Amino acid sequence: MKKANxxxxxxxxxxxxxxxxxxxxxxxxxxxxxxxxxxxRVGLIRAVGVVFSESGTPAQREQARQWLRALLHDPxxxxxxxxxxxxxKIGAEAGEESELLRLLEKTASDREKESLSRTLEKIGGSAxxxxxxxxxxxxLQKVEANVARHENPGVVCLDRPLKNFADLRMHLHCRExxxxxxxxxxxxxxxxxxxxxxxxxRPGRLEIAPTGPFMLADLYAxxxxxxxxxxxxxxxxxxxxxxxxxxxPLARQVFETFTEGPIRYRLEFVxxxxxxxxxxxxxxxxxxxxxxxxxxxRHAPWQINILETPPGCSPELTPRLRPDPRxxxxxxxxxxxxxxxxxxxxxxxxxxxENETIWDPFCGSGLELIERTLRGGVGHVFGxxxxxxxxxxxxxxxxxxVKNPPASTLARGDFRDHAAIAGLxxxxxxxxxxxxxxxxxxxxLPGLIADLFAAAAAVLRPGxxxxxxxxxxxxxxxxxxxxxxxxxxxxxxxxVNLEKYLKQ
Numbered sequence: 374m375k376k377a378n379x380x381x382x383x384x385x386x387x388x389x390x391x392x393x394x395x396x397x398x399x400x401x402x403x404x405x406x407x408x409x410x411x412x413x414r415v416g417l418i419r420a421v422g423v424v425f426s427e428s429g430t431p432a433q434r435e436q437a438r439q440w441l442r443a444l445l446h447d448p449x450x451x452x453x454x455x456x457x458x459x460x461x462k463i464g465a466e467a468g469e470e471s472e473l474l475r476l477l478e479k480t481a482s483d484r485e486k487e488s489l490s491r492t493l494e495k496i497g498g499s500a501x502x503x504x505x506x507x508x509x510x511x512x513l514q515k516v517e518a519n520v521a522r523h524e525n526p527g528v529v530c531l532d533r534p535l536k537n538f539a540d541l542r543m544h545l546h547c548r549e550x551x552x553x554x555x556x557x558x559x560x561x562x563x564x565x566x567x568x569x570x571x572x573x574x575r576p577g578r579l580e581i582a583p584t585g586p587f588m589l590a591d592l593y594a595x596x597x598x599x600x601x602x603x604x605x606x607x608x609x610x611x612x613x614x615x616x617x618x619x620x621x622p623l624a625r626q627v628f629e630t631f632t633e634g635p636i637r638y639r640l641e642f643v644x645x646x647x648x649x650x651x652x653x654x655x656x657x658x659x660x661x662x663x664x665x666x667x668x669x670x671r672h673a674p675w676q677i678n679i680l681e682t683p684p685g686c687s688p689e690l691t692p693r694l695r696p697d698p699r700x701x702x703x704x705x706x707x708x709x710x711x712x713x714x715x716x717x718x719x720x721x722x723x724x725x726x727e728n729e730t731i732w733d734p735f736c737g738s739g740l741e742l743i744e745r746t747l748r749g750g751v752g753h754v755f756g757x758x759x760x761x762x763x764x765x766x767x768x769x770x771x772x773x774x775v776k777n778p779p780a781s782t783l784a785r786g787d788f789r790d791h792a793a794i795a796g797l798x799x800x801x802x803x804x805x806x807x808x809x810x811x812x813x814x815x816x817x818l819p820g821l822i823a824d825l826f827a828a829a830a831a832v833l834r835p836g837x838x839x840x841x842x843x844x845x846x847x848x849x850x851x852x853x854x855x856x857x858x859x860x861x862x863x864x865x866x867x868x869v870n871l872e873k874y875l876k877q
Contacts, residue, residue, distance in 0.1 A: 383416030422459025518669035527634030550862035602689035616658035702774035734788030739767030
C-alpha cells in the first residue's frame with residue numbers, strides 16, 4: 374500500500390485557494406507556528422509558488438518572492454528545499470541566484486546540493502557559470518543554455534551552403550498518403566536544378582540525398598512536406614553510440630553551418646513517450662563530447678528526434694522554424710483550419726491552368742485558395758464561408774501572401790446559395806477542405822458532401838476540376854463528375870480520401 378505524503382496532500386488542499394486566502398490566512402499561520410508546526414505545513418510553500426505564479430498580480434508575486442527568499446535561511450533543510458523549488462515559478466532574480474550559490478558553497482547535505490543544482494538549472498546565469506566547479510555537468514549545461522537563451526538564443530540560417538554533405542541523408546516527412554504528390558514536387562525541383570536525388574519513398578516520408586552543396590532554403594522551396602530531418606546515421610540503441618553520432622564531425626558541420634549563435638536543441642525519443650531519464654543521460658554524454666551542443670527544451674532552434682530504424686536508432690536533426698517561412702503569410706487561423714502542407718499538396722494535385730477561376734466553398738483561413746494562387750495562372754478567386762470571421766481572416770491572409778492578387782470575391786454565406794453570387798459559374802477549379810464534423814459539429818455530414826458534389830456539377834465548366842478532402846465514402850450522383858485521383862491520407866488519428874474529379 375502506498376504511503377501517504379502529508380505535504381503533498383496539504384498542497385492539493387491549498388492549491389485551490391486564491392492568492393488572497395493563502396497570503397492573509399495560510400502564510401501568517403505558517404509564520405506564527407513553531408518548528409514542528411512549520412514542518413507539518415511545508416506543503417504550503419509549494420502551493421504559494423504555483424498559485425501566485427498562475428494567478429498573482431505583479432505586486433502579489435513580488436510579495437511571495439520575498440517570502441520565499443527569506444525561507445532560504447530557515448534552519449530546517451526541508452523548508453529551504455521547498456522554498457528553492459518554488460522560487461523559479463515566481464520568477465527569481467539575481468539576488469536569489471547569489472543566495473542560492475552561497476547556500477551551495479556551505480551546505481554539506483547531498484540532498485540539498487541536488488535541490489540547489491536543480492533550481493540553479495532553471496534560474497542560473499553568468500554568476501552560476503563562474504561557480505561551475507560546484508555544479509554537475511548536467512546542471513552546468515542547463516545553465517549555459519539558460520544564459521544563451523537570454524543573451525543570444527541562436528537562429529537557424531536558411532541561406533548558408535553545406536559543403537561537406539557526402540554522408541548525409543534527409544527525410545522529408547509528410548502526411549501518410551501524400552508521398553506521391555511530394556515526390557512529384559521534388560522531381561520538378563530537381564529538373565529545375567535542385568541538388569538532390571530521391572533515394573527511396575516510404576510511408577510518410579521521402580528519403581533524399583544531396584548531390585552538391587545545398588542550403589536549407591533549397592529544401593524549403595518545397596511546400597508539401599511537414600518537416601525535414603537531417604539523418605546522421607544509424608547505430609544501436611546505446612547511449613554511448615548515440616552520443617558519439619550526435620557529436621560527430623558531420624553533426625557539428627550541420628549545426629555550425631546552419632546555426633547563427635549558440636547551438637541549442639530539444640531532444641526527444643520518438644514513439645516512446647516521455648523518456649526524461651534517457652534524455653538527461655544522453656544529453657549529458659553529448660555535452661561531455663561537445664560542450665558547444667546544449668540541450669534545452671525551451672524554444673530551441675533545433676529538434677533532435679531519435680527514430681527507431683531497425684536494427685538500431687537514427688538521430689535526426691530538424692530545424693524548428695517559428696513561423697515556417699513557407700507559410701509565414703498566416704496572420705490568423707480558424708478552428709479546424711487546414712494543415713498548410715496539405716493545402717499545398719491539394720494545390721499541386723489540382724494542376725495549373727491559365728486564367729483560372731477558382732472557388733473554395735469552405736474557405737476557412739484561405740490556405741487552399743492562397744496555395745493555388747501562389748502557383749500562378751489564377752484570374753479570379755471566389756471564397757465563401759458561413760463565418761464572417763473566416764472571411765475576414767481569409768482576406769487578411771490573402772493580402773499577406775500574394776503581392777499582386779487576382780480579382781477576388783470573398784463572401785459570407787452558405788455554398789448551396791452559389792447562384793446568388795455574381796460570376797460564380799463556369800469555374801475551372803473548386804478546391805476545398807470541407808468541415809469533417811470533428812471540431813465543428815455538422816448535423817448531416819453525408820448530406821453536406823452530397824450537396825458539394827451537386828454544386829460542383831452545377832458550376833464547373835467541362836474539363837473543370839474538383840479537388841477536396843472527402844471524409845466519407847460518398848460518391849457523386851450521375852455521370853457529370855468522373856474521379857481521376859483518390860488517396861487515403863492520415864490527418865492525425867483519422868483518415869480522409871484526397872480526391873480529384875473532372876467535369877465531363
